[in-house]
Amino acid sequence: MTHPPAAPAPEPVAPTPWKLVILLGSLTAFGTMSIDLYLPALPEIARALHSRPGQVESTVAVFVAGMAIGQMIYGPASDRFGRRVPILAGIAIYTLASVVCALAPTIEALMAARFIQALGGCAGMVIARAAVRDHFNHTETARMLSLMQLISGMGPIVAPVLGGLIATWLGWRATFWTLLIFGLGTWLAAFFWLSESRSAETLAQARREGPFRAFAALLRQRRVVGYCLAGALNGACIFSYVAAAPLVIIDVYGMSPAMFGWMFGLNGVGLLLGGQVNRYLLRRWTPDFLLARLGLVSLAFGVLLTLATFTGIGGRGGVFALLFCTITSYGLMQGNTTAGALSVDSVRSGSTSALLGAFSFGAGAAAGTLTGMLYDGSAKPMALVMTLSLAGSIAALYALAFRRRPALP
DSSP: OOOOOOOOOOOOOOOOOHHHHHHHHHHTTHHHHHHHTTGGGHHHHHHHTTOOHHHHHHHHHHHHHHHHHHHHHHHHHHHHHOSHHHHHHHHHHHHHHHHHHHHOOSHHHHHHHHHHHHHHHHHHHHHHHHHHHHHSOHHHHHHHHHHHHHHHTTHHHHHHHHHHHHHHHHOTHHHHHHHHHHHHHHHHHHHHHOOOOOOHHHHHHHHHSOHHHHHHHHHTOHHHHHHHHHHHHHHHHHHHHHHHHHIIIIIITOOOHHHHHHHHHHHHHHHHHHHHHHHHHTTTSOHHHHHHHHHHHHHHHHHHHHHHHHHOTTHHHHHHHHHHHHHHHHHHHHHHHHHHHHHHOGGGHHHHHHHHHHHHHHHHHHHHHHHHHHOOSSSHHHHHHHHHHHHHHHHHIIIIIOOSOOOOO
16 A cells, blocks of 8 residues: 655745636536526426426436536547637537527427537536646646636535526526526637647647547556546545435434525535635645545544434534535545546546546446435435545545655654
């Protein structure tokens, strides 16, 4: 088993390129905006299109599947054709599909349009990560990704509230017209502000190999696999929480739906807070140094959360406090695991970003499904799956991602 180096402090921090941060952060927000904004409209959609609740909920699953598939396409494409063209093409597809969603006459038409919408929207998510690596070194990439969380992380906080207001005042179709405006505005911003950043070395490598050879080459690099697994399992912790949160917070601990919204939003603020704390910590320490220490802290919170749910010690307040700390730790770690994966093979950063997305969706779907299968009317399954995910994340870091033992301080 290997361990991370006790690396020296990073170099002095360069001025923050806020225009690039806002643009790339908006590109990574397509997923959360497209799901969270229309969730409040699901009951109205079911009534308007004369569909069963299960059918309308499938539009969420279809969208997630499209996001997962699309990332595997756009990642290698951005290495071959550059960052600008695939992003602009993807957002254009997303925008046109939003029109079809808004006009959909049946639930089947809506499901098909949502799949195509996801295939377009995921371009921004996967290519934005690669574009960050094009511009910055390992540590600065981690800082930029943490800062971008401040933009993209507003989606889970603002989108459900905004979506509820839109659905109530203007109807469910207005939700997709809003997504159309978001897509069009982001396309214009990318067209005018996003410069091509793909390197000549990346282009030469992409011309020598196809997408499958690129993925195979990355999967043979244990550090890439280690960081991807660590980030995916860290994210699986959040998927488990999202899958179980309504049942746990409302049914198990007896909070009202209104209070659930506040609790969900508070934990969303924790995600943003974690990312910004990580950004400041990176001024003193390297990403791997922080991963080694903060990963163990996050696992400790997970273990304490599990103990609290099994023993009842601390009551509801103790569980909620530990849940907040565990979720916040995601923000502390995620930028560092992503930056680590992107730092290993700089000429395949688009394909690496695609792998990060694939690992994340796979682990997240497994964690959410397992949490649902194990649900027993308590918070125990959620806490246990979260803790096991965090333990797996730490194991992937120490067994695969880190390279050498630290020097003694």
